[in-house]
Amino acid sequence: MTERELKAKSVEYRKNILKYIYKAKAGHTGGSLSCIDILNVLYNQVLNVGPDNFKSPDRDRYIQSKGHCVEALFVVLADKGFFPESDLETLCQYKSHYIGHPTRKVNGVEQNTGALGHGLPLSVGAAIAARLDEKDYKVFTLLGDGELPEGSNWEAALTASHYKLDNLCAIIDHNKLQITGKTSEVCNTDPIDGKFESFGWAVRHVDGNDIQQLIETFAAIPFEKGKPSLVLAHTVKGKGxxxxxxxxxxxxxxxxxxxxxxxxxELDEALTLI
Incomplete structure (x- = not known):
């Protein structure tokens, strides 16, 4: 896809996120809107994964650690053909598989997530498995900045560095807000870059709502041979x-x-300006 096509795709994704949250009368709106550009570029430009190869041991892995923003993931998976978009009409309804967090009952979801701090450890395990199986696939995981105080993240970060997992990329949706306030006030984890670098990671900052910057950043992975990569994506909650x-x-x-x-x-107007 061209940069222009990806920008248009982000607008359409935002329209769908809002449509299904509005219909369901439930959802994590702000965080889904802040991370959707990241998912857009990953699934349409980076990841070697789709409905046709989702069971292949050679596919790339994407694990959404910030599972509460599942609406963003669902609209992208539907667009990629993992399931009919009409399935999302049942979002958060009784007996629907399309609930408020990712579940493997939904085609295209790699791992169940929801309890914060689980995505990075799961991803480290998948990256180690690739090494043991002599596979070339890459592992990507998206974390929220509000989940960084969870200790499991730092155990996983240390392990990833120890095993030199340069087939692993963690992305932090750094929108600087969480459910009860600013991340800097709830439990300050700054400097995030310095902490990960001290754990042996290669870190790059990016505007997480800028399509071109995301394309260029993901194309450079791994940032350093023998080191896991961290993309610190500065985003805006409720973007768009x-x-x-x-x-x-x-x-x-x-x-x-x-x-x-x-x-x-507003989104219709944004589409005319692309």
Missing amino acids: ISYMEDVLKWHHGVPTAEEFEKAQH
């Missing part, structure tokens, strides 16, 4: 919707009918 951007209540806010129409109008 003027009244949601960097506003705490949209962590899991659901738009009213009026707010939904306003958001869709």
Whole structure:
């Protein structure tokens, strides 16, 4: 896909995220909007994975550690053909597999996640397995900055460095807000880059809502031979919707009918400017 096509795809993904959250009357709106550009570039430009090879041992692995932002993952998986988009009409309904966190009952979901701090350890295990099996696949995981205080992340970071897992890339959706406030005030983990570097990781900063920067950054992985890669993606919570951007209540806010129409109008306008 061209950069322009990817930008248009991000707008369509945002429209769908809001559509299904609005219909379900539940969801993690702000974080799904902040990370969707990352998922867009990964699934449409980077990952060697799709419905046709999802059972192949040679596929790339993507594990969404910030599982509460599953709406972003679902709309991308539907777009890639893992399941019919109409399935998302059942989001958060009784007996639906499309619940508020990723589950392997949904085609295309690599691992169940939801309890924060699990995605990186799972990804380290997958990257070690690739080495043991002499496979060339890469492992990507997306973390929220609000889950970094979980100790399991740092055990995994140390292990990844020890085993020189340069087939592993962790991405942090650094939108700087979590459910109860600013990450710097709830439990400050700055400097994130310095901490990971001290654990033996190669780190790069990127505007996580800039398609071209994301393309260039992922193309450079591994950043250093023999080191796991960390992409510190600076994003905006609620990105793309003027009244949601960097506003705490949209962590899991659901738009009213009026707010939904306003958001869709803003996204339609954004599409004309690409």
